[in-house]
Amino acid sequence: MYLCAQISIMTKEKKPLLLLTNDDGIHASGLISLIEEIRPLGEIIVVAPDVPRSGMSSAISAVNPVRATLIKKEEGLTMYSCTGTPVDCVKLALDRLSDRRPDVLLSGINHGSNAAVCVIYSGTVGAAFEGCISGIPSVALSLTDHSLRADFSQAVKYAKMVAEKVLATGLPDGICLNLNIPNIQNVKGLKVCSQTKGLWIKEFMEMKDPVGRPVYWLTGEFFNREPENKLGDEWALAQGYAALVPLRIDMTDYAFLEKIKNWEKE
Numbered sequence: 001m002y003l004c005a006q007i008s009i010m011t012k013e014k015k016p017l018l019l020l021t022n023d024d025g026i027h028a029s030g031l032i033s034l035i036e037e038i039r040p041l042g043e044i045i046v047v048a049p050d051v052p053r054s055g056m057s058s059a060i061s062a063v064n065p066v067r068a069t070l071i072k073k074e075e076g077l078t079m080y081s082c083t084g085t086p087v088d089c090v091k092l093a094l095d096r097l098s099d100r101r102p103d104v105l106l107s108g109i110n111h112g113s114n115a116a117v118c119v120i121y122s123g124t125v126g127a128a129f130e131g132c133i134s135g136i137p138s139v140a141l142s143l144t145d146h147s148l149r150a151d152f153s154q155a156v157k158y159a160k161m162v163a164e165k166v167l168a169t170g171l172p173d174g175i176c177l178n179l180n181i182p183n184i185q186n187v188k189g190l191k192v193c194s195q196t197k198g199l200w201i202k203e204f205m206e207m208k209d210p211v212g213r214p215v216y217w218l219t220g221e222f223f224n225r226e227p228e229n230k231l232g233d234e235w236a237l238a239q240g241y242a243a244l245v246p247l248r249i250d251m252t253d254y255a256f257l258e259k260i261k262n263w264e265k266e
Helices: 002-013 029-041 086-097 116-120 123-133 153-169 233-238 254-259
Strands: 017-021 043-049 068-074 077-082 104-111 138-143 175-181 190-192 198-201 204-208 214-218 221-224 242-248
Touching: 017 029, 017 086, 029 043, 029 104, 029 138, 029 153, 043 086, 068 086, 077 086, 086 123, 104 123, 104 153, 116 198, 116 221, 123 138, 123 175, 123 242, 138 153, 153 175, 153 190, 175 233, 233 242
Parallel strands: 017 043, 017 104, 043 077, 104 138, 138 175, 190 242
Antiparallel strands: 068 077, 175 242, 198 221, 204 214
């Protein structure tokens, strides 16, 4: 009996540990759908913001303290609500809340696209970058639907597929993945892509407050600088494919670095 118990404990300890977070909040349906889909892959610890904190990029809480509240603990699943940003959630999970190093970090599934230049602003991607900085294979996951009632049935399948690949093979040091899934009933497949060049334009809507003063609401349109680029993530999404883009933490342009070496001065 004692030997059997030991074997059982060892088997349990060998299960992969998956750290989950997001920027839509602990109760977001994208996160809940992801948890349900990937539970067979291993043990799960979730540390996610207590309320939506989209557009936070890699922001951290440098002045105010951060609190974490345990909201669920059952076999194979532990969930914490955190008052901080998505990056705070990852930092807190790794430093205080997880009793062992996660094998993979999954951030999402976000309500809304994080393709192209959105990686700069996204709290979903910011959390994946944070995991990557700590040497944990990390994936940002997004569905191109902002609706609170979005259908994640297609997105979770691709999220699980990529998670399985990453668990099996790992990722190079300093590299994380950004997966976007189109909001359609039948996704055609997965394309490995580059980040589309573009920018947001017409970014604010002007209105008036009750006393007639102007107020500005963030809105905008994405201007695609390369709509015919069949290697880009925006093209893949428009054609009905899930788009997977490898991102790097080191943003140094090494080619240009060599060109400006002559700027050096002792």
